[in-house]
Amino acid sequence: MALSTPTPSPAQASAASVAEPVHWVRVALDVPLNGLFDYCSATHIPPGTRVIVPFGRRKLVGVVVATPAAPAVDAKLIKPVDEILDDTPPLPADWLRLASFAAQYYQRPLGEVMLPALPAGLRKVSAYQGKRSEGGPVKRMDKRAKPAGKPAQADTPPLLNSEQTAAAQAIAGQQGHKTILLHGVTGSGKTEVYLHAAQAVLAQGRQVLLMVPEINLTPQLEQSLRVRLAGVGVGESLAVMHSGLSDGERLRAWMRAQRGEARVLLGTRLSIFAPLPDLGLIIVDEEHDASYKQQDGLRYSARDLAVWRARDRNIPVVLGSATPSLESWNHAETGHYLRYTLAQRAKAVALPAIKLVDTRRLALEQGFSPQLIKALGERLEAGQQSLIFLNRRGYAPVLNCTSCGWVSQCPRCTAYTVLHRAGGRRNILQCHHCGFQARVPHACPDCGDQDLKPMGRGTQRVEEHLAELFPDARIARIDADSTRLKGSAAALFAKVHAGEVDLLVGTQMVAKGHDFANLGLVGVLNADAMLFAQDFRAPERLFAQLMQVAGRAGRHVKGGEVIIQTDYPEQSVYQALLRHDYQGFAQYGLAERQAVGLPPYAYQALLTAEARELATALGFLAEARQLPDQHAQDYPTASALTLYDPVPLRVVRVANIERAQLLVESDNRPALQAFLTTWSAALADVAKAFRVRWNLEVDPLEI
Structure with missing residues (x-):
């Protein structure tokens, strides 16, 4: 079966134009140019269809986004579409709306949003043209049909407590769009609420998108989902999508989602762009996590796009966290979001006792206080596991x-x-x-x-010292270095869950989402490093990080304990942690931000410049800052904004490239967006004169 429809050559198209009408199409291409590109075709091509078109001396895959009655330029200059790729259905209208919104809000060309969101095979010309194309990637994938695995055995879902039941029923019974903030202490059973709500949506014949912030959180949740799906008769209808998949695996997950074969899609931030024709519920677990923000290319927030997509589809979206972002908490406080709270752990186990060890007058042994060493020994004697958390990999x-x-x-x-x-x-x-x-x-x-x-100390040095202190203990280290190989993280976590590890040393990879059955103690080293960071969000990140890692302790064993070593035990972050008081911390943090006009009471954009010389980068930013003054008529909302002075980044030089930034701020989001639309278009010409690379990030998380 042909996968593409050839379009006549320019000469043939000209000759045929007398007998048959010409159809105009507007195409989005992944090129660093604003705007769309017009082509012609002898046949009608619906929006959402992928096509291969000539672009200069190259051929590119693009997406048809409109079929105008007439082209935007002289018709004689219009080239014909080379091929129409019909091995997949056209991208649905809601997907096109999502991509268009992301391009507009994050100030990127539409093609730079659409094409990178597609699996690699669907955006490569070589996948369709050439000796090895063999009919295209989808046909090749279907030929290599993946054998069905052993069906999961259904389990008996645990009974929900009253708080869980109220939240699950509220989500499942929601008619139309609403953003629901599910605030639950660690171990309160948020996942069970997700699963029960998902079951209700699946029973209606609709799809569910469940997002997690990091790849290593997917295996444990994937198994839970497979078991639960088997219980509601939809079997192996789960697809998983994250950046650790091969191109073929990602294409298979994408196609299963688009065809409706996958009733549940479990994925990281890139899954927000998956086409889901019957989408009925979006769940964003650990919604506060910075991993939902893309840090290169299109710098989007998958959490924020999830809220927009749910509103566009008129369906509910659930944001779950033990430590919600202050932005989400503020939305709940002001009534924009519904909030349900799980104040108790799902099992009859108390929250862990948090202890602060004042290290100012202590003699530390390789960074360990006597109190922490004693506690580790006691847990080993009791046959319980311990976790040492240090967010710094390497040896030193x-x-x-x-x-x-x-x-x-x-x-x-x-x-x-x-x-x-x-x-x-x-x-x-x-x-x-x-x-x-x-x-x-x-x-x-x-x-x-x-x-x-x-x-100083990194995880390798801590692991080495623990081996000296407790030579008979089984020690494992989980960080970016020990989990480089595919599947290595899942294998290490499996050892921990199987009880084959006594002492676990880890970075943020172990801090959230994992349910360790026999973990009784968490020890935290070097937490103070984040206390005095320049970024105003540092205290919020520190509180969330410590609350999350503390929540690994005592989930299934009594007497869970958390020991935090610090030189500043009187700091408000630590005092709130002692009380497990997220609400108090959030109120204090929001009051501070409101007093000085920081998000969520203001909206920001960050212009970053990169050049061989710092003076060049700063010169570009200085010129960019002058544009509203030089062309005031083009920037009617500039008076509602503050443009700060250009400054070097904290780490100025990376890979011999000097970096600087300029912050733009306003308490009026529409005014900021209107300004950015005009400003970003003008910045391209200024950048050419200075020969710099630049990026405009909306709602930056790190400044």
């Missing part, structure tokens, strides 16, 4: 010379290289910003002293 943050003060500096960045121990003589210094690696020098490069010492 920096290597230094005690004689002359030399430190291991990255030659390409204004950052230190981190010491990583790889065994034997394979120790390396690695930059976590640009990836630069070098062997550890035998002597100081400046003075020749061979007594180089590591400063």
Whole structure:
């Protein structure tokens, strides 16, 4: 069966135009140019159809977004569509609306939103044209039909408590759109609420999108979903979508979602762009998590797009978290969101006791207080697991010379290289910003002293010291280094769940979403590093991070305990943690932000510039800042905005590129959007003059 319909050549199209009408199509292409591109076709092409078109000397896959009555330029200049790709149905109208909104709100060309959202095979010309095309990627995928796995055995769902029941019924019974904030303490059974609500939606014949912030959270939830789906008679109708999949796996998940074969789609942030024709419910778990914000290309918030998509589809969306973002909490406080609270743990187990260890007058042993070491020993004797949380991978943050003060500096960045121990003589210094690696020098490069010492501690060094303290304990480390290989994270977590690990050392990868059955103690090292960060969101992130990791303790064992080592026990973040008082922390944090006019009481955009010289980047930003003054008639809403002075980034140089930023702020979102639309169009010409790379980010999370 043909997968594409050839379009006549320009000469043929001209000759045929006398006998048959010409159809005009407006196409979105993944090119760094604003606007859409007009082509012609001998046949009608509905919006949402993918096509192959000539673009300069290249051929590109594009998406038809409109069929105008006449082209926007001289018809004689219009080229014909090369092929119509009909191996998939046209992208649905609601998908086109979502992409259009994202392009408009985040100030990106429509093609730079649509095409990257597609699986790789659906946007590559080589997948359809050439010797190896073999009919296109979808036909090849269907030929390699994946054998059905062993069906999951249905379980008996646990009985919900009164709080869970009220929340699940409210979600399942919601008619039309509403954003529901599900605020539940760690271990309160938010997942069961999701599953019960999803079952009700599935019973109506509709689809469910369940989003999680990180890949490593999918395996445990995937198994729970498969078991529960088997119980409601929809069997293996689950698809999983995240960036760790191969191109073929992602294409299969996408097509199953678009065809309606997948009744539930479990995915990370990219799943928000999956076509789901029968979508009836969206769930965003750990809605506060920064991983929902894309940090390159289209810098979108998947959580915010989920809210918009639910409103557009007139369906409910659930935002779940033990520590909601202050933006979401404020929406609930002002009545824009419904809020349901799960104040008690689902099982009859109390929240863990949180203890602050004041380290100012203590002699620490490799970063461990006597109190923490004693507690670890007691848990080992009791046969319980313990978790040491340290959000810093590697062996040590920096290597230094005690004689002359030399430190291991990255030659390409204004950052230190981190010491990583790889065994034997394979120790390396690695930059976590640009990836630069070098062997550890035998002597100081400046003075020749061979007594180089590591400063500070990373997860590798903590793991090493725990092995010295407790030589009989089974220790595992879970961080970005130990889980590089595909499937390695799932294998390590499986060992923990199987009871084959006594002491677990981990970064943020272990802090949220995991239900460890035998974990009795959590110890937190180096939490103070985030207390005095320049970013105004740092206290919120620290509170959420510590509350989440504390919630791993004592979920199924009595007497769960959390020990946080700090030099600043009087800080409000720690005092709120002692009381498990998210609401008090949120009220205090919102009052602070309102007093100084920060989000959610203001709206922001961040213009970032990159150049070989810092002066060039700053010069571009200074010129950009002057545009509203030089062309006041083009910026009628500029008076409602504040444009701050250009400044270098905290880490100025990355990979020999200097970086600077300019913040734009307003308490009026429509005024900011109107300004950005005009401003971003003008910035392209200014950037050419300065020869800089630039990016405009709306609603930035890190400043």
